[in-house]
Amino acid sequence: MSTVWNKNRPTKPIVDPLYKQIVKFLLQDNRSTYAKANVSGLSQSTLNNWIKGKVRRPQSVSLQMAADMLGKKLTLVDK
Numbered sequence: 849m850s851t852v853w854n855k856n857r858p859t860k861p862i863v864d865p866l867y868k869q870i871v872k873f874l875l876q877d878n879r880s881t882y883a884k885a886n887v888s889g890l891s892q893s894t895l896n897n898w899i900k901g902k903v904r905r906p907q908s909v910s911l912q913m914a915a916d917m918l919g920k921k922l923t924l925v926d927k
Contacts, residue, residue: 864905865920871898873918888917 874895887891889927890913897903898914908922915922 852889860882862904866911867898867906869901870911870914870920871901873920874899874914877918884917888913890914890917 874884879887880893882891884890884895888895892908894906894910895914898906912922
């Protein structure tokens with residue numbers, strides 16, 4: 849017996865849309881990558897890889913750390 853997926857089943861996006869928003873805010877932030885890394889707790893290489901587009905789906909905890917550093921809050925809300 850083979851599995852037949854519902855044709856209306858959502859598909860996973862290639863790039864996390866939340867990640868794209870975080871990168872937009874990272875690019876607008878005038879601090880150095882060192883300063884951003886120091887405040888966020890993320891490594892400079894992680895932030896640089898995000899900005900260069902080398903990452904497609906970062907871990908949610910990393911996104912939260914970056915959002916905190918940017919003065920943003922990630923939260924789930926009801927639709």
